[in-house]
Amino acid sequence: MIDIDAIVKSIKKLPPFPNVATRALEILDDPDASVDRLISIIQYDQAITANVLKLCNSAYYGLRRKVHSLREGLVLLGNAELKNIILASTAVKFFHKENRGYDLAKGELWKHAVATGIISRIVSNRVTESEPPSLFTAALLHDIGKVVLSRLVDRYFEQIIALVNEGRHSFLEGESEMLGIDHAEVGAKIAESWNFPEDIVQAIRLHHRPEEASDDDPLTPIIYLANIITLSMGIGVGRDGLSYRGKEEVMKRYGLKAKDLQGIVIDFYDEYNKVQDILKLS
């Protein structure tokens, strides 16, 4: 069994979630905050500002006029959407590196993150009255643990995949058995170290174990489904492959059938074509 302390240490070595983004997200959650305060914070971060403008002008939002400034972007898209954009603009740098442990080329884990984000919104649209505010954030970050666990998975891959091939373990359960911790739990610890809200931490932690989520948790089951659909399609999937559990009870909970799944795949295709700009962020 691996020393969990070593994993916690490598979580601490991960760059902090940028302060600018954390503060911007707080302001966007505060109904009394002013646009000026938000802009005064973001404008000093060149990378985030550039990415925000690029995303505002992407086909995904389909705005008729070109957005030239943060102020315009905020007015046209509104707080909730701008929050998603700031988050995506910030998160990308954590996902961009090649991931040897899971054998994901540069950009593949980000592709998986964005696809899961899009599908979570499509699923949410079908099964809930309104989209939970943290949905896109949590969906985008659900596999952040893979970034830290990569090195260990690389070292123990043969043992983990042997467990999977015996037929009783999912890859997640194999990680847990061989490493003493899985990528979902590592991800939750990272989100905690970034002081993310509890609902996001919990959704990351349980994204393969939705049955353990509390009944009033709107995020986890939707992110679970979105991730399983993204995995099924093979988008940003590494050598862990599709070895994760598909749980029929989550489909039943929302009254979803096999045909609905295909409908979600169709909706996804259109949206995915519009987000090529998001995939190219750096």
Added chain:
Amino acid sequence: MNITVGIADMKVSDDPGVTLVTHSLGSCIGLAVYDPVAKVGGMLHYMLPESELDTKKAKTRPLMFADTGIPVLFKACYNLGAAKGRMIVKVAGGAQVMDASGIFNIGKRNYAALRKIFWRNKVIIDGEDIGGMVNRTMRLSIATGELSLKVSGQGNRIL
């Protein structure tokens, strides 16, 4: 030169310098066809089994579905001089997550749709690598007709 076949996409070629490649074959199916005499090849990457699910979408995106995409691929190869009787047909993909109930199993439905169409049109499959819990990448060399597969967690092999 590598030419990438995207999702719900198809490419055909008679240029011996070309290799057709498609990535991310999870539940999707990659279908590669090749005429060794005309040295014409084509590749389709479809996502879903039946176009009746969304007939409007099937009109604008026929390559998304097995039943509308497969005929388009064969016709495009015939247009480059390929002949049906000489066509070598290989198939990969149709994977699935761990799911005893089968509700998530789009891969199996995708493969069943292909078998149905081939049976009806008397097309024989010369090689296939289907199912499992793996992700696949498929490459077809137009010069030689060689079809290579990269299977997640297993490495490369020739089909």
